[in-house]
Amino acid sequence: MKYVNDTVRRQDRLMDEDRARELLRTSEYGVLSMADTDGTGYGIPVNYVWDGADSIYIHCAPDGHKLDALERQPGVSFCIIGNVHLLPSRFTTEYESVILKGTAHIHLTAEERMKALHLIVDKLSPDYRSIGYKYSEKSFHRVNIIRVDFSEYSGKCKHVPNAD
Template sequence: MRRSDREITDPEEISEILEKAQVCRVALACNNEPYIVPMNFGFKDKHLYLHSAPEGRKISILHRNNRVCFEVDIETELIKSDKPCNWGMEYRSVIGSGAAVFIEDTSEKKRILNIIMKKYSHEKHHEYDENILKNVTIIKVHIEEIKAKGRI
């Protein structure tokens, strides 16, 4: 990390950023073409959880290359200055990477959907229609590297 003075190493603060962030940008690559998509997500026990329709560009890419990179940010605010080159940004962000796997087990899908739903609704358990569970794709990212930084 170029700016070590901005590095965040406290695992609790990293988890806090991941809990507060509303959108996760997931980066994928296939055949030397990058692709990035903003997604709702959950985070627990060093895993990133995503849900998706069962088809589409990201699903197609993940079947060919399960390596992902992701980014979240919170508390962003532009810092203005009289000089254009002195402008900056306040923020806290997390960038990570890992390997994605598709979850097929229905009970595991429910558990992961509850993690995602708790993030946005703060309720721990939800009821899911069996047809929805059959048709939703759940992606679990085993986080292998994670870094955070901030400027407040």
């Protein structure tokens, strides 16, 4: 996965790659955007876990609209929003965002799906890991996993001096 910030129009708002990776690692959710089954845009907020390399995993039902759309067109983008601070008196907003581009994969092996569920439990329910692993095994037949492999990403932020 390549960090590509040279295409960001506002070069004065570039985010440091380390901070972009930190947001990717720690954020609870992002917005997965794809082409809908009718060709229009379709974006949904989802929980996810990053594998520490080039991919994220998203859990979902074993069938549904999102999977139908990804089956037809696997190219996606994923947006993570970090710290946001509305500054009404200054008519602006402080923010952080990371945009990733990649390809979704929906036909994973059972082994990879279970590994992903464990990663999700580790991230979102670390204090309940043992129970979460058991729950993952019991509900495995009711869950599908989407893996998104990213080719590139970029980060942007705006910090306003004396924003308080």
